[in-house]
Amino acid sequence: MSYIVATEGLTKRYGTRTVVEDLNLRIPEGCVYGFLGPNGSGKSTTMKMLLSLIQPTNGEVQVMGQPMTRATRRQLLAGIGSLIESPPGYAHLTGAENMRLIQRLLGLNQQQIDFAVHTVRLQDQMDKKVRNYSLGMKQRLGIALALARQPRLLILDEPTNGLDPAGIDEIRTLLRRLANDGVTVMVSSHLLGEIDKTAHMLGILSQGRMIFQGSRAELMTASAPDVIITCSDPRTAVAKLTSFNGRMTDAGEVAVPALDDRQTAGAIAGLVHEGIGIFGVRRDEQTLEDVFMHLTAGGGL
Amino acid sequence: MGAIHSEFLKLKRSLTWAIVILLPIALVISAAANTLASGEPLQNGWHTLWQRSIVFYGLFPLAIGIAILASLVWSVEHRGSNWNALMSGPTPSLRIVTAKAVVVGFLAAAMQPVMLVAILVMGKAVLGLPGMLPVQYFGISLLIMAACLPLAALQSALSMLMRSFAAPIAVGLVAAGISVAVLMLGGTAAIVSPYALVTRATQLGTGTFSDTGGVTAGDVTAILTAAVVLFAAVVTVSAAILDRRDTRI
Numbered sequence: 001m002s003y004i005v006a007t008e009g010l011t012k013r014y015g016t017r018t019v020v021e022d023l024n025l026r027i028p029e030g031c032v033y034g035f036l037g038p039n040g041s042g043k044s045t046t047m048k049m050l051l052s053l054i055q056p057t058n059g060e061v062q063v064m065g066q067p068m069t070r071a072t073r074r075q076l077l078a079g080i081g082s083l084i085e086s087p088p089g090y091a092h093l094t095g096a097e098n099m100r101l102i103q104r105l106l107g108l109n110q111q112q113i114d115f116a117v118h119t120v121r122l123q124d125q126m127d128k129k130v131r132n133y134s135l136g137m138k139q140r141l142g143i144a145l146a147l148a149r150q151p152r153l154l155i156l157d158e159p160t161n162g163l164d165p166a167g168i169d170e171i172r173t174l175l176r177r178l179a180n181d182g183v184t185v186m187v188s189s190h191l192l193g194e195i196d197k198t199a200h201m202l203g204i205l206s207q208g209r210m211i212f213q214g215s216r217a218e219l220m221t222a223s224a225p226d227v228i229i230t231c232s233d234p235r236t237a238v239a240k241l242t243s244f245n246g247r248m249t250d251a252g253e254v255a256v257p258a259l260d261d262r263q264t265a266g267a268i269a270g271l272v273h274e275g276i277g278i279f280g281v282r283r284d285e286q287t288l289e290d291v292f293m294h295l296t297a298g299g300g301l
Numbered sequence: 302m303g304a305i306h307s308e309f310l311k312l313k314r315s316l317t318w319a320i321v322i323l324l325p326i327a328l329v330i331s332a333a334a335n336t337l338a339s340g341e342p343l344q345n346g347w348h349t350l351w352q353r354s355i356v357f358y359g360l361f362p363l364a365i366g367i368a369i370l371a372s373l374v375w376s377v378e379h380r381g382s383n384w385n386a387l388m389s390g391p392t393p394s395l396r397i398v399t400a401k402a403v404v405v406g407f408l409a410a411a412m413q414p415v416m417l418v419a420i421l422v423m424g425k426a427v428l429g430l431p432g433m434l435p436v437q438y439f440g441i442s443l444l445i446m447a448a449c450l451p452l453a454a455l456q457s458a459l460s461m462l463m464r465s466f467a468a469p470i471a472v473g474l475v476a477a478g479i480s481v482a483v484l485m486l487g488g489t490a491a492i493v494s495p496y497a498l499v500t501r502a503t504q505l506g507t508g509t510f511s512d513t514g515g516v517t518a519g520d521v522t523a524i525l526t527a528a529v530v531l532f533a534a535v536v537t538v539s540a541a542i543l544d545r546r547d548t549r550i
Contacts, residue, residue: 051389054547070544078391088386090377092314104307105392145386 002065004029004153004184005050009059012045012208019045021208023059027186027201029152032179034199035188036292042208043188044085047157050186051082064152078106081151083159087142089130095141096126102148116148119174136167143174154178156187160194172198192289206296219291226284227264229254232277240274241267255284304392304400308374317373317408324366325416329354333423347434350424352507355416355438359445359503361477364452364496367409368473371456372466374405379464388548395540401461402536406453410446417442437516441505444524448502451495451531458539464549485510489520492527495535 005027012020020042027033037043048054050061052073061068063076089098099113117123120140125133130141139159146154156175160168175185175198189195195202202219204212212219230253231237237254238246244267246256256267268281312318332353336343343349378384387397417439424430459469473496480496488511491497501511502524508514 048385048548051385053385053388074391074393077389080389082385082389084382084385084389086382088381088383090311090383091380092377093311097310097313101307101310104303104310105390107303142382149391 002029003027003062004064005186006062007050007059008062010046010049010056010061011058012042012049012054013057019208020049020056023205023208023210024213025050025203025210026213027184029184030179030182031184031200032175032195032198033184033186033201033203034195035186035203035205036192036195037188037190037205038296039190041190041205043190043205044157045208046205047082047084047155047186047188050155051077051080051084053084078149079152080155081146081149081153082155082157083139083142083146084155084157086161087138088145089133089138089141091131092129094127094129095122095133095137098130098141098145099126099148102145106149108148112148112150115150116144119147119177120144121170135162136164139163139167139171143171147178152182152184154183154185156185158188158190160189160191168194192292204292204295211295220286222291222295224258224260225286226255226257227259227267228280228282228284229256229268229271229278230280231271232279236274237271237276240271240276304396305403308400308404311374311377312404312408315373317370320366320369320373321408321411322415324362325358325412326419328358328362329416329419329423332357333427336428343428343430346430347424347432347438348507350420350428350430351434351438352509354420354423355445355503356507356509358416359500360481361474363409363412363449363499363503364456364473364477365470366412367405367449367452367499368456368459368470370408371405371453371460372469374401374408374457375460376466378461384548393540394544395536398458398461398540398543399536402450402454402457402532402539405457406450406532409449409453413442413446413449437506441502441516444505444521445499445502447528448499448524450528451535452499454532454535454539455495458535458542461539461543462546489523492523493531495531498524498527498531 003026005025007023007025010020010023010025023046035043049056050063050068052068052070064079066072066076068076099117103113117126120143122137122140122144125137130138133141143159160171163171175187179185187195201215202212203210212222229237234248234252234254238248241254241256244256244259246254249255259267268278272278332350335353378387421434424434456469456473459472463469477496480491480494481500484491484497484500489501492501504510504512505520506516
């Protein structure tokens with residue numbers, strides 16, 4: 001698989017404080033990569049290092065197969081659109097004037113500008129001053145400014161911050177559409193639900209360390225959900241399963257954590273042998289949120 | 302050219318234009334007001350009006366004006382995440398720095414024609430001076446405009462490096478004061494300082510301070526050479542600094 005972004009041992013320290021530690025990021029080309037972590041976990045710092053806005057203390061960044069350094073950044077940045085922290089834009093100018101600025105600066109044609117503006121559906125707000133934009137409109141203008149250069153890679157730092165549910169949904173649709181068109185999107189969030197269904201790949205950061213990286217399905221497997229057993233005699237069943245840390249749920253069912261399929265079969269056989277009637281066996285439905293909490297707790301939070 | 306063009310687009314609805322118009326007019330008005338208040342006619346006609354407005358302008362108001370222009374031009378970049386956007390685009394640092402210096406330099410130089418018009422109007426309509434402003438002052442005005450460029454580049458660099466609006470202006474004021482003192486004590490060699498360079502250019506041909514009163518080819522060459530060399534040096538160094546700096550966290 002070819003990675004559009006790959007880092008090796010990426011580390012950023014300020015004095016003795018380590019903000020990002022030993023990160024090995026792998027972003028496959030053409031995917032939506034959800035970069036998750038609580039506030040202050042080092043997401044923005046990582047993204048800034050990817051863009052060479054700040055220099056890593058250790059480790060290196062490869063973008064589109066080339067090392068990203070101060071010497072190479074301007075050339076590589078031509079293929080990267082980004083939005084870091086808050087959306088950019090000159091408040092005293094209108095949306096159209098902001099777009100014209102980037103057009104002149106990067107030597108873009110009018111079609112590229114119109115395409116970017118239409119993609120974020122801002123065409124009816126272009127004559128308003130950015131000062132009078134709502135936060136959602138500013139976010140969309142920021143994305144349009146990043147899209148105008150038709151980047152291969154889009155790096156968006158919390159693009160849904162401060163948006164209402166409709167705005168969040170619109171950004172999600174937009175990211176999916178961009179990925180379908182072949183743009184690789186790296187998007188960060190501290191809220192799982194926001195990128196849960198959009199991202200193909202997930203990277204989870206906690207206190208500057210990557211605690212998980214892989215597909216959504218892999219994430220679910222990484223923290224195997226509880227096996228829930230409905231039976232005729234839950235009390236006896238729990239007593240039988242103490243070695244597996246079995247417990248009684250509020251619904252009067254038996255929950256057993258961290259069982260793989262073979263262990264599950266063994267446990268059920270044991271219960272049947274005890275004469276307990278088994279009505280149902282299933283895996284607990286867990287949301288990404290649960291998994292996330294589970295992982296971050298394991299990460300020593 | 303794209304970078305310079307886009308910098309000019311940013312000046313729309315900018316306060317910089319008010320500075321460009323109002324600062325020269327205010328200075329000429331104060332020069333004329335002093336004259337009218339003293340009740341005595343200008344000893345040397347146009348020459349005296351020029352000295353009272355332009356030479357005074359060159360002592361420190363011009364440096365302050367340029368400092369304010371530079372801070373205004375950079376303030377939009379320090380706002381929100383515009384800095385991140387600026388530094389995560391493909392435009393090379395040298396081009397960014399040059400475009401900013403050119404825009405600040407343009408605005409700084411634009412104050413001179415405003416100054417000239419204000420002096421002419423004041424001399425003719427208010428003070429009723431006979432004749433016309435001596436023609437040498439038109440040529441000297443072009444030199445002053447050229448001399449503004451390195452100072453514009455330097456103040457632009459300071460405003461780029463300092464997020465504060467006022468700090469680069471304070472630095473400019475102190476540096477202008479020191480440079481004027483060095484210029485008076487040490488003579489023309491002080492024009493290695495961009496602050497002294499504008500002061501020197503505004504004194505040319507007036508016989509005030511360290512000026513001899515004449516305008517020689519040597520004077521003109523020295524000022525133009527200093528303007529070109531200093532501008533190139535300041536822009537090159539500040540682009541290198543910008544390239545080596547991390548964005549703020």
